[in-house]
Amino acid sequence: MLRERPTRIPAGGIRRRAVTLRIGTRGSALALAQCGDVAELITERTGIATELVPVTTHGDVSQASLSSLGGTGVFASALREALLGGACDIVVHSMKDLPTAAYPGLIVAAVPEREDARDALCARDGLTLDELPLDARVGTGSPRRAAQLLAHRPDLVVVDIRGNVDTRLGFVSSGELDAVVLAVAGLTRLGRTEAITEIFELDTWPTAAAQGALAIEALETLDPAGEDDVARAVRAINDADAFVAAHAERSVLAGLEAGCSAPVGASAQVGEDTLRLTASVYAGDGSSAVSDDAVAMFSKPIDVSDPTELDGAGLDARIAVAGRTGFDLAASLLSAGAPGLADRP
Numbered sequence: 001m002l003r004e005r006p007t008r009i010p011a012g013g014i015r016r017r018a019v020t021l022r023i024g025t026r027g028s029a030l031a032l033a034q035c036g037d038v039a040e041l042i043t044e045r046t047g048i049a050t051e052l053v054p055v056t057t058h059g060d061v062s063q064a065s066l067s068s069l070g071g072t073g074v075f076a077s078a079l080r081e082a083l084l085g086g087a088c089d090i091v092v093h094s095m096k097d098l099p100t101a102a103y104p105g106l107i108v109a110a111v112p113e114r115e116d117a118r119d120a121l122c123a124r125d126g127l128t129l130d131e132l133p134l135d136a137r138v139g140t141g142s143p144r145r146a147a148q149l150l151a152h153r154p155d156l157v158v159v160d161i162r163g164n165v166d167t168r169l170g171f172v173s174s175g176e177l178d179a180v181v182l183a184v185a186g187l188t189r190l191g192r193t194e195a196i197t198e199i200f201e202l203d204t205w206p207t208a209a210a211q212g213a214l215a216i217e218a219l220e221t222l223d224p225a226g227e228d229d230v231a232r233a234v235r236a237i238n239d240a241d242a243f244v245a246a247h248a249e250r251s252v253l254a255g256l257e258a259g260c261s262a263p264v265g266a267s268a269q270v271g272e273d274t275l276r277l278t279a280s281v282y283a284g285d286g287s288s289a290v291s292d293d294a295v296a297m298f299s300k301p302i303d304v305s306d307p308t309e310l311d312g313a314g315l316d317a318r319i320a321v322a323g324r325t326g327f328d329l330a331a332s333l334l335s336a337g338a339p340g341l342a343d344r345p
C-alpha cells in the first residue's frame, strides 16, 4: 500500500541541485590547460556546466625517470582509478601517453578535434636544426626524437631530459642546452609557441601515435546514444576524423607491441573516404629506419548531420578499418626488418 510522503518545500521554493559534469585532471599546467579546453568546449556546445577535479598521480610526484616507473601509463592509472571510483565522470588524457591496451571497465568515449601533430625545435638564438653548431646539445626524453635528431644530425649530443614543458624550455633559456624538441600541441595549449624556432613536417619527421590528440575516457557502461549529460557531452566534443586517425596510429604501435616510449613515428590522414597511414621504426641511434605506408578505403562517407552516424555504425565501421590498417602496417614493418620492440605494450 502506498503512503504519501510529506513534502517539505524549502523557504525560497524548490531548487534543482546544480548538476555539473566532473572532469578528472592531473595538476600539471599542460593537463589543466587540456582539461580547461575540454570543459569550455563541452559547455559551449551543450550548455552543461563542468568542474575540474584534481587527481594526484605517482608520475607527477616522482622524480624517477618514466621507464623506472614502469613505462607507459603511469600518468593514466590514477586518473582511471578516480573515474572507476566515481570521483569524476570523465577524464582527459594526452592520447599519446595512453597505453594501447584496453583498460577494464573504461572506454575512450571521444577524441576532440586534434591539435597540431608535429614536433618543434625550440633552440637558442632562433636557430634551426641545420644551423645548430657542430656537437650542439639537444634535449629530449623521447627515444623517437633522439633517433630522428641523430638521423638528421649524427654529430648532435642528445641529452636525456625530464620534466614538464616549462622545465624543458628552461634548459634552453638557462644556456644548459642549445635546443629541445617538444610537441607543437603542448606548446600551443600552454601559449608558448613563441619558443618555436623550427617545425618538422610529418612526412620527414612522423611523431608519436596520437600526438596532439586528447582521449576522453568514461565508464564502459556509458550509453553512447543516451540523453544523460556524460553521453551528450562526449558526443558533442567528438571529432570522428581525429578519433579514426589516432586509432589507426595507435594500432601500429599495438601491432608492433610497442609502448609510447618506443622509437616509432606514425601519422594518419583521414580524407572523405580514405585513410592514409605512414609509420617509421627507428634504430635507437638514428642510423637506420624502416618506413612503410598504407591506404585504406572507408565503405561509405560519414554523414555528420546524422547523429547516429557519429556514435553508431558509421564511426564504428571506420574505427574497425583504422585498426586493421594499423595492424597490417605493423606486420609489414616487422617483415621488412623493423627491430623488435616488445617493450611495454
Ligand SMILES: NCc1[nH]cc(CCC(=O)O)c1CC(=O)O
Residues within 6 Å of the ligand: 094, 095, 096, 097, 165, 181, 182, 183, 184, 185, 186, 210, 211, 212, 213
Ligand atoms: N610525453 C609528454 C607529453 N604528452 C603530451 C604532450 C603534449 C603533446 C600532445 O598533446 O600530444 C607532451 C609534451 C611533448 O611531447 O612535448
